[in-house]
Amino acid sequence: MSTFLSHNYRGAYHFSPKENWMNDPNGMVFFQGEYHLFYQYHPYSTIWGPMHWGHAVSRDLVVWEDLPIALAPDEHGTIFSGSAVVDWNNTTGFFGKEPGLVAIFTQHAEGAEGEAPVQRQSLAYSTDAGRTWTKYAGNPVLAHDTFVDFRDPKVFWHEASAQWVMIVACGQTVCLYRSPNLIDWTLSSEFGEEIGSHDGVWECPDLFPLPVDGNPDQTKWVMLVSIGDHQGSAEGSRTQYFTGDFDGERFKPDAASQTRVRWIDYGRDNYAGVSWSDVPAEDGRRLFIGWMSNWKYAGQTPTGGWRGAMTAPRELRLQSRSGSAELIQQPARELEAYRKEVLSLKQVTAAQASAKLAGLQLESGEIRIGFVSGSLEMKVRAGAGRETVIGYSAAAGEVYIDRTRAGAADFHPLFAGRHTAVLDAADGTVDLRILIDRSSVEVFAGEGLAVLTDLIYPDQVSTGLSLAADDEETLIDSLDIYELSI
Ligand code: FRU
Numbered sequence: 001m002s003t004f005l006s007h008n009y010r011g012a013y014h015f016s017p018k019e020n021w022m023n024d025p026n027g028m029v030f031f032q033g034e035y036h037l038f039y040q041y042h043p044y045s046t047i048w049g050p051m052h053w054g055h056a057v058s059r060d061l062v063v064w065e066d067l068p069i070a071l072a073p074d075e076h077g078t079i080f081s082g083s084a085v086v087d088w089n090n091t092t093g094f095f096g097k098e099p100g101l102v103a104i105f106t107q108h109a110e111g112a113e114g115e116a117p118v119q120r121q122s123l124a125y126s127t128d129a130g131r132t133w134t135k136y137a138g139n140p141v142l143a144h145d146t147f148v149d150f151r152d153p154k155v156f157w158h159e160a161s162a163q164w165v166m167i168v169a170c171g172q173t174v175c176l177y178r179s180p181n182l183i184d185w186t187l188s189s190e191f192g193e194e195i196g197s198h199d200g201v202w203e204c205p206d207l208f209p210l211p212v213d214g215n216p217d218q219t220k221w222v223m224l225v226s227i228g229d230h231q232g233s234a235e236g237s238r239t240q241y242f243t244g245d246f247d248g249e250r251f252k253p254d255a256a257s258q259t260r261v262r263w264i265d266y267g268r269d270n271y272a273g274v275s276w277s278d279v280p281a282e283d284g285r286r287l288f289i290g291w292m293s294n295w296k297y298a299g300q301t302p303t304g305g306w307r308g309a310m311t312a313p314r315e316l317r318l319q320s321r322s323g324s325a326e327l328i329q330q331p332a333r334e335l336e337a338y339r340k341e342v343l344s345l346k347q348v349t350a351a352q353a354s355a356k357l358a359g360l361q362l363e364s365g366e367i368r369i370g371f372v373s374g375s376l377e378m379k380v381r382a383g384a385g386r387e388t389v390i391g392y393s394a395a396a397g398e399v400y401i402d403r404t405r406a407g408a409a410d411f412h413p414l415f416a417g418r419h420t421a422v423l424d425a426a427d428g429t430v431d432l433r434i435l436i437d438r439s440s441v442e443v444f445a446g447e448g449l450a451v452l453t454d455l456i457y458p459d460q461v462s463t464g465l466s467l468a469a470d471d472e473e474t475l476i477d478s479l480d481i482y483e484l485s486i
Contacts, residue, residue, distance in 0.1 A: 009302070010303070010309075012437055012486065013437060014309045015309060016310070017054055017308065019046075019305050020041070020305075021041065021042040021045055023298065023308055024040045024291050025037060025038070025273065026039055026040060026084075026105065028083070028275065028277065029276065029278050030276055032129050035058045035060075035276065036057055037055070038071075040053070040054075040080070041069065046305065047299050050078045051108070053103070055067040057130070061332050062332075062334050070130065071133055076107040076140055077107035077109035077110075079107065081151065081203075082104050082105025083277060084277060085101070085157065085164075085277050085278065086100070087125075091164070094125040094127075100126055101126045101129070103123065103124045104123055104166065106122075106150070106152060108151070116148045117148065119144075119147075119148070119149065119151045121143075121168065121185075122135065122136065123139060123182060123183070141184075141185065144175075149201050149202075151203065152169050152203055152205065154204075155277075160247075161178070161247075163178045163248065165178055165248065169201070172202050173202060174192055176188045176190070176191065176207075189250045195257065196225065198227075203227070205226075207221060207246065208222055208286055210286055212318045212319070220244065221251065222241055222286075222327060223241060223242040224239055224273070226272045227239070227240060229294070233296075234414060236268060236294040238263055238268075238271065239264045241263070243256060244257060254325065255324070256325070262327070266450065267454040268417075268454055269292045269453050270290040270291075271291050273289060273311065275316065276288075285315045286317070287313055287315060287316075288315070289310045289312075289314070290310065290453070293308055293309070297414070300412050311442060313331070313335075315333070316328070316329055317329075329451050330444055331442070339483070342362065343356060343360065343481040345479040350376065350467065350468070350473070354466065362381075362483065363381075364436060364484050365435075365482050367380070367433070367436070367479075367480070368481075369432050369434075371430055371476045371477060372428060373430045374470055374471050375394045375395065377467070377468050378390050378467050379464070379465065379466045380465055381407070382466060385405070386405060386406060386459055387405050392445070394425070399423045399445040400452070402417075403417065403419075404416045406456035407458035421451070421452055423449070423450045429477065430445065431445065432444070435484070437484075439455055440454065440456060441454055
């Protein structure tokens with residue numbers, strides 16, 4: 001494939017590295033008006049290798065400024081995933097009067113001949129808003145005697161117990177530690193045995209409180225746990241979540257989390273996502289971004305010169321549905337500033353909407369549609385023998401993305417396929433919000449209860465749109481189409 005063609009897969013509004021390999025988002029923290037995004041980065045290759053932390057900053061989560069590599073391997077190992085926090089009260093002693101940033105990350109050291117690798121947690125700090133980093137001289141700060149997989153620390157200040165809390169993956173569970181200063185850590189508890197999915201190794205956990213239905217008196221804790229790829233799975237790597245209570249030491253799962261596995265995304269390409277730290281209280285959002293790929297085929301995707309992109313930034317909320325708190329996702333509202341209206345229809349039939357779509361072109365953009373709950377299907381990035389199909393099946397009660405004919409797929413036998421999420425249109429209507437880009441589609445259905453994120457590799461010329469309903473008279477309450485690019 002020519003470099004020219006493959007470069008056209010670079011998203012028009014999704015973050016990707018200018019060159020070479022990227023996987024997990026790391027160290028997301030808001031500080032002094034900037035959102036920081038670090039990421040697993042191999043600066044010398046488009047395949048995974050010795051990990052560094054790449055770095056970018058943004059004032060609005062959409063336009064990113066690339067900064068130099070923040071953390072590079074050293075005598076303790078390469079730099080795996082982790083988090084960053086603002087040390088407001090200089091609990092570490094790394095800072096003077098002004099608060100600074102502390103990164104808490106895994107260092108992965110290959111074992112000697114015939115021995116297992118070693119994963120331990122280390123610190124680095126920055127006194128210049130993340131521009132330069134100093135590794136803590138006492139690294140590593142946390143090791144484990146038995147776990148080979150001991151990684152991806154996510155740290156937050158737990159207000160109620162006035163201490164730092166770390167959630168870190170340990171084999172097929174997560175361990176919770178506490179610390180007064182980010183340096184000395186005490187084990188509080190372990191969570192995960194006999195609950196949730198254990199299809200693969202546990203990675204990249206997160207833990208944060210959210211109000212249920214926006215009610216600050218009714219807070220639940222959400223735990224995210226990414227599950228690694230394993231042979232024989234069709235889904236590959238994906239992220240589950242638990243809801244429950246947390247007292248600073250122990251996580252107690254809700255009934256819903258004890259009885260079923262809930263995934264944050266039912267597409268194939270949203271992995272290792274975690275949330276931003278230190279978003280100001282007056283903003284109050286829990287902002288999330290994920291790595292838009294899957295370990296099943298991440299190393300084979302047909303981009304040229306660069307590989308790996310992030311999902312759109314998203315806001316996470318909790319809503320009660322049928323008695324349990326469910327995770328809701330929507331694209332961060334900042335994206336709306338980049339919309340250019342293409343079409344806006346109200347109260348039309350499917351047949352009328354379909355006629356209006358003929359001839360429209362959309363390479364990167366957003367579609368919002370609300371309709372009375374018959375089966376309805378939209379094709380995006382269509383033309384030249386390609387199409388990505390997004391729809392709702394009333395019979396199955398499912399929303400889906402079918403990328404079977406979306407574009408290049410021959411790089412992995414499990415890439416082509418149709419992915420579904422249950423969506424109960426109980427009130428008789430369905431709403432879909434679809435983000436389209438040069439190599440991805442993200443679908444938020446049922447106000448963001450059912451989410452699917454899929455990579456696609458269409459031709460550059462495949463930009464057609466169409467809509468069809470089983471019943472041509474299906475009422476479309478509203479249909480809005482925007483171009484989206486920066
Ligand atoms: C998840 C992961 C992490 C690890 C990193 C290495 O995708 O496997 O567990 O820290 O990637 O790049």
